[in-house]
Amino acid sequence: MPTPWNESTRSPTATQPTHFPPHSSDQPNITLPHSRRSGHRRGRGRGGRAPNPPPRSSQNFSQHDPNPYTNAKPEMSSFSEIDNDPSDVNINAYDETPVETSGFDVPSPVTSFSEIDFSSALSKNIKRCNFVKPTPIQRYAIPVAMAGRDLMACAQTGSGKTAAYCFPIISRILRRDHKKNPAGIVTEDGCLSLKIACPLALILAPTRELSCQIHEEAKKFSNNTGLKVVVVYGGAPIYQQFRNLKKGVDILVATPGRLIDMIERARVSLRNVKYLTLDEADRMLDMGFEPQVRKIVQQMEMPPAGVRQTMLFSATFPIEIQKLASDFLSNYIFLAAGKVGSSTDLIAQKVDYVCDTDKKSHLLNLLRAQGANGSQGKRALTLVFVETKRGADALQRWLSVKGFQSSAIHGDKVQMEREQALRSFRSGLTPILVATDVAARGLDIPHVAHVINFDLPRGIDDYVHRIGRTGRAGKSGLATAFFSDKNAPLAKALIDSMQEAKQVVPSWLNQYAETSHAYGSGGAKSSRFGGHDYRRGADNEDYFGGHDYRRGADNEDYDCSNQFADTTVSETYDAPPSPLSCHNSHADYPTSSRADSFRDGFYGHMSDYDSIVPTGWD
Numbered sequence: 001m002p003t004p005w006n007e008s009t010r011s012p013t014a015t016q017p018t019h020f021p022p023h024s025s026d027q028p029n030i031t032l033p034h035s036r037r038s039g040h041r042r043g044r045g046r047g048g049r050a051p052n053p054p055p056r057s058s059q060n061f062s063q064h065d066p067n068p069y070t071n072a073k074p075e076m077s078s079f080s081e082i083d084n085d086p087s088d089v090n091i092n093a094y095d096e097t098p099v100e101t102s103g104f105d106v107p108s109p110v111t112s113f114s115e116i117d118f119s120s121a122l123s124k125n126i127k128r129c130n131f132v133k134p135t136p137i138q139r140y141a142i143p144v145a146m147a148g149r150d151l152m153a154c155a156q157t158g159s160g161k162t163a164a165y166c167f168p169i170i171s172r173i174l175r176r177d178h179k180k181n182p183a184g185i186v187t188e189d190g191c192l193s194l195k196i197a198c199p200l201a202l203i204l205a206p207t208r209e210l211s212c213q214i215h216e217e218a219k220k221f222s223n224n225t226g227l228k229v230v231v232v233y234g235g236a237p238i239y240q241q242f243r244n245l246k247k248g249v250d251i252l253v254a255t256p257g258r259l260i261d262m263i264e265r266a267r268v269s270l271r272n273v274k275y276l277t278l279d280e281a282d283r284m285l286d287m288g289f290e291p292q293v294r295k296i297v298q299q300m301e302m303p304p305a306g307v308r309q310t311m312l313f314s315a316t317f318p319i320e321i322q323k324l325a326s327d328f329l330s331n332y333i334f335l336a337a338g339k340v341g342s343s344t345d346l347i348a349q350k351v352d353y354v355c356d357t358d359k360k361s362h363l364l365n366l367l368r369a370q371g372a373n374g375s376q377g378k379r380a381l382t383l384v385f386v387e388t389k390r391g392a393d394a395l396q397r398w399l400s401v402k403g404f405q406s407s408a409i410h411g412d413k414v415q416m417e418r419e420q421a422l423r424s425f426r427s428g429l430t431p432i433l434v435a436t437d438v439a440a441r442g443l444d445i446p447h448v449a450h451v452i453n454f455d456l457p458r459g460i461d462d463y464v465h466r467i468g469r470t471g472r473a474g475k476s477g478l479a480t481a482f483f484s485d486k487n488a489p490l491a492k493a494l495i496d497s498m499q500e501a502k503q504v505v506p507s508w509l510n511q512y513a514e515t516s517h518a519y520g521s522g523g524a525k526s527s528r529f530g531g532h533d534y535r536r537g538a539d540n541e542d543y544f545g546g547h548d549y550r551r552g553a554d555n556e557d558y559d560c561s562n563q564f565a566d567t568t569v570s571e572t573y574d575a576p577p578s579p580l581s582c583h584n585s586h587a588d589y590p591t592s593s594r595a596d597s598f599r600d601g602f603y604g605h606m607s608d609y610d611s612i613v614p615t616g617w618d
């Protein structure tokens with residue numbers, strides 16, 4: 001039996017994961033040489049001295065280990081077959097999840113789907129999807145939504161939020177009388193050829209891929225109901241989407257930019273919207289998207305709050321965003337399932353100290369050490385997050401040169417390439433996906449066994465969403481973070497998040513947190529998670545500490561640091577790994593304060609979530 005990970009494994013009290021990539025037993029975790037530890041200044045912006053790095057561990061890897069990715073045959077068919085395999089989910093894992101509710105007159109939760117008055121077609125679809133019992137967020141959110149109440153719902157990644165809003169929308173639409181307006185089409189006065197789609201439900205999501213995924217899910221749930229579900233998103237031919245809309249639409253799934261475009265071209269009208277959902281709501285309301293979402297919700301004929309029903313869902317909900325979100329809601333109910341803002345304890349989290357120039361060799365070691373197969377003979381997938389688009393391409397190319405079948409996804413790729421990369425990853429054809437934050441939220445890809453934060457994000461919310469690509473539907477997963485000196489501002493929030501999820505925090509990380517604290521937060525975007533309803537008053541004071549959410553928005557592209565990192569990317573990714581290069585590596589990277597001022601000054605808040613200017617992000 002493999003022994004658990006070295007310092008930062010889950011605590012013995014936490015539920016042990018049932019399957020992890022085999023490498024977890026023998027990873028190297030430290031690379032900073034002893035000689036660098038004595039009082040060397042590390043170019044940390046504020047002139048701070050880094051805490052002692054962790055001691056060097058012996059590396060147990062043979063550089064000649066066989067590469068499990070080169071020879072293994074992809075099992076494409078098995079992947080699609082098991083998408084709904086009941087043996088593949090473990091909803092019971094959520095049984096003990098505590099749920100907090102607040103608001104007036106909260107409807108009682110249910111314990112089974114049969115307690116809810118769904119239409120028979122929807123009930124059949126739920127069975128067909130092998131949803132035997134509701135997850136905690138579904139138990140609470142579905143009755144609230146079925147009662148027509150507005151809702152702000154937080155629940156851990158992978159715990160079934162999509163169904164929690166889709167089922168009530170479908171069910172409530174089916175109860176209405178649509179005969180006068182079949183499938184949401186109206187004919188403009190005197191102009192028979194120009195049809196305007198008037199959906200009854202609108203679901204907004206931040207990325208194209210997530211919109212497509214929600215569309216697929218909603219279609220699955222509405223099978224044989226007669227409802228029409230359509231998706232519109234940027235980067236894909238608009239005329240095809242016009243054609244789809246012309247056939248009618250009850251439920252429209254959209255990214256904001258393309259939707260605004262459609263409305264301005266008079267192809268879509270929001271005047272009939274009865275149900276509005278923002279998925280990844282905190283992202284949709286942070287600085288990158290908020291103007292567009294506000295425009296859609298408040299200036300484009302959408303019925304006002306109180307007339308329409310509004311539901312906001314996310315795994316993270318910073319207090320500042322909760323306050324902002326309340327503009328869109330009326331007499332809403334707040335739900336929090338689990339330790340909101342923290343990751344689920346189904347994900348074993350590991351933090352390795354890796355100096356920047358050693359990251360590639362460390363990654364290689366991890367990949368070599370982990371077998372090609374995950375559980376039950378199904379191939380394990382590895383998702384590697386990097387900071388920049390350029391970095392994603394460079395790392396992917398480098399992995400390919402090293403013989404690892406991989407693909408890359410980021411906002412500079414054309415849509416077809418993005419879809420191809422995701423398809424190929426999902427199928428297991430390229431079992432490693434190198435991604436920017438464009439893949440951080442919402443994506444539900446079975447068999448992602450390992451998420452590696454090659455570059456840690458700046459904000460803890462992004463970390464929570466990234467690692468949430470594994471450990472879904474009650475399954476266990478593994479997340480490894482490469483931590484270097486420049487991540488010191490994140491240390492405190494990372495520790496808090498790990499402790500919430502019952503993970504053991506390496507002692508050296510505590511030192512970083514203390515040092516970083518001593519010099520101020522250093523710009524780390526530590527979310528005030530919003531694990532409770534901000535309306536609760538007294539215990540909120542802590543959350544209103546002069547932090548302008550606009551300053552702390554988590555939506556930078558991070559590509560802004562490319563200007564600094566251009567050389568860094570190539571040097572870091574192409575330089576041969578050197579065990580003594582930690583010190584030099586710090587000179588390569590911008591300090592966080594330099595990166596911040598550059599980012600703020602030149603790029604504002606760009607997002608990798610779909611960037612098409614000028615109309616928006618999708």
Ligand SMILES: Nc1ncnc2c1ncn2[C@@H]1O[C@H](COP(=O)(O)OP(=O)(O)OP(=O)(O)O)[C@@H](O)[C@H]1O
Binds near residue numbers: 155157162444472
């Ligand atoms: N009641 C259920 N029974 C079985 N499987 C379920 C149930 N609810 C959801 N699932 C499955 O769990 C997985 C995760 O669901 P979903 O993508 O909705 O999670 P999420 O909470 O929206 O995650 P994220 O925060 O990452 O967006 C999906 O594969 C979904 O089919």
